[in-house]
Amino acid sequence: MGKVGIGIIGCGTISTAYLKAAQRFPVMEIKALADMRSEVAERQGATFALPAMRVDQLLRRDDIEIVVNLTVPLAHTDVSLAVLNAGKHVYSEKPLGINVAEARSVMELAAQKNLRVGCAPDTFLGGGHQTARKLIDDGVIGRPVAGSAFFGCPGHERWHPAPGFYYLRGGGPMLDMGPYYITDLVQLLGPVASVMGSSARPKSERLVTSQPMSGALIPVEVSTHVAGTLEFENGAVVSITMSFDVPKHRHNQIEIYGDKGSMSVPDPNRFGGEVEVAKTGGEWEAVLPTHGHADGEFRSIGVADMAAAILNNRPHRASGALAFHVLEVMEAFQTSADAGRRVKIESRVERPAMLPVGREAGQID
Numbered sequence: 001m002g003k004v005g006i007g008i009i010g011c012g013t014i015s016t017a018y019l020k021a022a023q024r025f026p027v028m029e030i031k032a033l034a035d036m037r038s039e040v041a042e043r044q045g046a047t048f049a050l051p052a053m054r055v056d057q058l059l060r061r062d063d064i065e066i067v068v069n070l071t072v073p074l075a076h077t078d079v080s081l082a083v084l085n086a087g088k089h090v091y092s093e094k095p096l097g098i099n100v101a102e103a104r105s106v107m108e109l110a111a112q113k114n115l116r117v118g119c120a121p122d123t124f125l126g127g128g129h130q131t132a133r134k135l136i137d138d139g140v141i142g143r144p145v146a147g148s149a150f151f152g153c154p155g156h157e158r159w160h161p162a163p164g165f166y167y168l169r170g171g172g173p174m175l176d177m178g179p180y181y182i183t184d185l186v187q188l189l190g191p192v193a194s195v196m197g198s199s200a201r202p203k204s205e206r207l208v209t210s211q212p213m214s215g216a217l218i219p220v221e222v223s224t225h226v227a228g229t230l231e232f233e234n235g236a237v238v239s240i241t242m243s244f245d246v247p248k249h250r251h252n253q254i255e256i257y258g259d260k261g262s263m264s265v266p267d268p269n270r271f272g273g274e275v276e277v278a279k280t281g282g283e284w285e286a287v288l289p290t291h292g293h294a295d296g297e298f299r300s301i302g303v304a305d306m307a308a309a310i311l312n313n314r315p316h317r318a319s320g321a322l323a324f325h326v327l328e329v330m331e332a333f334q335t336s337a338d339a340g341r342r343v344k345i346e347s348r349v350e351r352p353a354m355l356p357v358g359r360e361a362g363q364i365d
Helices: 013-022 038-048 055-059 073-085 099-113 127-137 163-167 173-189 301-312 318-341
Strands: 004-009 028-034 066-069 089-092 117-119 146-153 191-202 205-207 218-219 225-232 239-243 253-258 261-265 275-279 283-287
Touching: 004 013, 004 055, 004 301, 013 028, 013 038, 013 301, 028 038, 028 055, 028 261, 028 301, 055 066, 066 073, 066 163, 066 301, 073 089, 073 099, 089 099, 089 253, 099 117, 099 318, 127 173, 127 253, 127 275, 146 173, 163 218, 163 253, 173 191, 173 225, 173 239, 173 253, 173 318, 191 318, 225 318
Parallel strands: 004 028, 004 066, 066 089, 089 117, 146 239
Antiparallel strands: 146 253, 191 225, 205 218, 225 239, 253 261, 261 275, 275 283
């Protein structure tokens, strides 16, 4: 199989995970890095032995087919549009846009130019989540009828070096962590039909305790506790909570309840993890993974799959259509909370194809 040239715009914290994981996938080759802060791009370039340059220079390179957009959420749309206007496929960090209107502009431009849009998260392609998908498709827990999804922490200002954007427009727990949970639920259960939501913003400011901003107060513009229900097209109803206001909890990340048993799904922000199943009347039992990419950090697998899809002329799995559907679902929680009513989801998306069973780490078909 050949290689697809990759450029990266945005050399912040998450870029290290992408650059390390990219080395596992021979189908893609990182060609260049860029960032509006030249010193940041140069530092990452020196660390990974890659050329650093201005954004406009990267976009003019003929040896780059896919540009990975790792900028902050507020910049995702503008950068993705610039990539598409340069005639290149784009793969964005989540979310696809800070609202549906922005994301739609990206999808429409890509369609006009016959270019691909991909989007994180790609953790659902990890071995733990692909194993859970196979068990559901094989009917191990019967027909899924309900479920739960829970993320709660005291806030990212405890660890992130520049946490302010998490609390501004485009941030908050639903847009930050919701993509992992809802994307995984969609690949497990199918598209969401409607949403009911409630939200809260208990603080107007947050105290940063991480370095180098320890002691600073940052403003809060968005809801930091969002809860509600996801009503899936297949009839399943899943309760969900995404919160930056939880000191500690004992909830599992995702559980799916079928008419023949229950399943505990691993952390959707990780690729691996143990899948457990309890048949009706039985005890929880661990299930051996059926798929590769179950042990380690693979936060480039979505880009690698997109590269392989270009070479093989097939759909890619971490698609813009999937990310658009998930964004519409996430936006609907705040709409529902503000209006006090159920919100129908207009978009529909097919579940992405499962990865082949038994593939080793680094292999993409």
